[in-house]
Amino acid sequence: MSKHWSPFNIVSVVLGFAFLYLPIVLLIIYSFNASRLVTVWAGFSTVWYRELWNDQALLDAAWVTIRVALLSASLATILGTLAATALVRFFDFRGRLLFTGMVYAPLVMPEVITGLSLLLLFVALDFDRGFWTVTIAHVTFSMCFVAVVVQSRLVTFDRSLEEAAQDLGCPPWKAFFLITLPVIWPAVAAGWMLAFTLSLDDLVIASFTSGPGATTLPMKIYSQVRLGVTPKINAVSTLLVAVVAVGVIAAALVTKRREVRRRRDERLAAGG
Amino acid sequence: MAAEVAPATKPSPTKTGRLYRKLVIGLPFFWLLVFFLAPFFIVFKISLSQIALAQPPYLPAFPLESLPEFWSNLKQFSLDNYRWLAGDPLYINSYLSSLKIAAIATAVTLLVGYPLAYGMARAPRGLRPILVLLTILPFWTSFLIRVYAWIGILKTDGLLNQFLMWLGVISSPLVIMNTNLAVYIGIVYSYLPFMVLPIYASLERMDHRLVEAAKDLGCPPVKAFWAITFPLSRPGVIAGIMLVFIPAVGEFVIPDLLGGSRTLMIGKTLWNEFFSNRDWPVSSAVAILLLLALVLPIVWFQRAQAKATGNA
Numbered sequence: 001m002s003k004h005w006s007p008f009n010i011v012s013v014v015l016g017f018a019f020l021y022l023p024i025v026l027l028i029i030y031s032f033n034a035s036r037l038v039t040v041w042a043g044f045s046t047v048w049y050r051e052l053w054n055d056q057a058l059l060d061a062a063w064v065t066i067r068v069a070l071l072s073a074s075l076a077t078i079l080g081t082l083a084a085t086a087l088v089r090f091f092d093f094r095g096r097l098l099f100t101g102m103v104y105a106p107l108v109m110p111e112v113i114t115g116l117s118l119l120l121l122f123v124a125l126d127f128d129r130g131f132w133t134v135t136i137a138h139v140t141f142s143m144c145f146v147a148v149v150v151q152s153r154l155v156t157f158d159r160s161l162e163e164a165a166q167d168l169g170c171p172p173w174k175a176f177f178l179i180t181l182p183v184i185w186p187a188v189a190a191g192w193m194l195a196f197t198l199s200l201d202d203l204v205i206a207s208f209t210s211g212p213g214a215t216t217l218p219m220k221i222y223s224q225v226r227l228g229v230t231p232k233i234n235a236v237s238t239l240l241v242a243v244v245a246v247g248v249i250a251a252a253l254v255t256k257r258r259e260v261r262r263r264r265d266e267r268l269a270a271g272g
Numbered sequence: 273m274a275a276e277v278a279p280a281t282k283p284s285p286t287k288t289g290r291l292y293r294k295l296v297i298g299l300p301f302f303w304l305l306v307f308f309l310a311p312f313f314i315v316f317k318i319s320l321s322q323i324a325l326a327q328p329p330y331l332p333a334f335p336l337e338s339l340p341e342f343w344s345n346l347k348q349f350s351l352d353n354y355r356w357l358a359g360d361p362l363y364i365n366s367y368l369s370s371l372k373i374a375a376i377a378t379a380v381t382l383l384v385g386y387p388l389a390y391g392m393a394r395a396p397r398g399l400r401p402i403l404v405l406l407t408i409l410p411f412w413t414s415f416l417i418r419v420y421a422w423i424g425i426l427k428t429d430g431l432l433n434q435f436l437m438w439l440g441v442i443s444s445p446l447v448i449m450n451t452n453l454a455v456y457i458g459i460v461y462s463y464l465p466f467m468v469l470p471i472y473a474s475l476e477r478m479d480h481r482l483v484e485a486a487k488d489l490g491c492p493p494v495k496a497f498w499a500i501t502f503p504l505s506r507p508g509v510i511a512g513i514m515l516v517f518i519p520a521v522g523e524f525v526i527p528d529l530l531g532g533s534r535t536l537m538i539g540k541t542l543w544n545e546f547f548s549n550r551d552w553p554v555s556s557a558v559a560i561l562l563l564l565a566l567v568l569p570i571v572w573f574q575r576a577q578a579k580a581t582g583n584a
Contacts (some may be wrong), residue, residue, distance in 0.1 A: 009391035013403065016388030018394075020410050020464060023421035026431060030424065064549045093297050102304040104574045108515065110522020113559045116546060120556065140307040143300065172292040194412075201414045208546075211440035218416050220410055229423050231328060235353070237417040244412050245309030252405055265332050
């Protein structure tokens, strides 16, 4: 295929990526603007970053968001990996169709519906809204993303390794931890990262399920954006983008290295 | 995702095996039943209740406590909220306008995304993983921030107008911000990776020698595209359309930040009904109707997903 990368293909790729990246690049550039007006360039300055550092409410919101994201991503990774294992390994349990539906539906469910329905559940259960309700809500939708990521790795995993261990008397959970998990580890890590950023990003579901004292960073940003565009929001956005971009690129490099090593090991194992 | 299907397993004969199986299936199943499925029944129940000046602001609040009470409470349920929705053109217009905006935006996303995915699939093999990473990267950065970035561009005194006036293309600024056009741009931009990745995945798997063979036999390139390439990429196109259309119908952030007061979308209406009017029963009824409108595409999407991952 590669010998036919026509000018048309190159132009569509370049234009496509320009469209995807230009707004973010402009946002980052204008976060270093000295002027209070976002769209008028008045020279380079880091004043808005310094101002962020003094905004206690914003820092509090960031801290809440990070705690929710760490906890919900970890729980979602456990539940999502279990769900993926159930989908790939067990074909004959009751309610499998319902289970499959519940794993895929949250991927496309409009956030307003998920948010509203979870809020009404918490109210019906008389659950105080705050840190924990946001965390539970984030676990619920992000575990499905983890399940899909892990599942796509599990279907290509050579099941006979696990079976061999079990035939030799290894209990299934031990076979999972000793054999399956080390192999599917990159997918599990990618799932965690995905769950973490989904939680970091979420505005709609958090707005419904949060309570006093648990304002997340996106909720804070949203309430400020409604008042108008300011370079300070550009600055906090730039920091968020930078953190995520560094994380994703680092994760991609690590995964790639592991993947290369795994392929080599598998080849050796098959050959030897 | 390979089409390979693992053989169905028999239940493990050992006791730990059964326990393992129970935990692996039971924990996520239980979680989703409690936090995903059960809430829908509560939404349905509240959509049949009446608004009340109470906390929680609806009646009857707990109808399942005892049997006699249950029957008297049951009589309080009514379809009033749905009648109200049917009677007020705001809601019907919100639905129709959401479907229209989502459909147009999905079509434009397909038109923009297909050439991009095609170009990526034809790129030199070594370059492809980097291009895929570049497509995924915006998806990882905050949705809210990416929508926010467009405000500075589309505003009347924004960067796009400044640029066009500097070029001399226009003499007075274009009004894009707070119109449906801004909403289209926002949806296309935000959901583009969801369209590109599945199409890319199906195009990348395709054997390009098929197209070359057709060309060798004298088939013009355009015809070869419609006869071979496009049909082979159809699973990706369908997945992409579903991944863009379904969430776009219920979108809130984009119409709220980029659209104007006349931009009607059902997600925004639901949000306002809930947060501004504090009318929980009516917002529940809106949610139920939105869900009903999306059931068919969601089921279709799940079928396609299950087929693609070999779990039908």
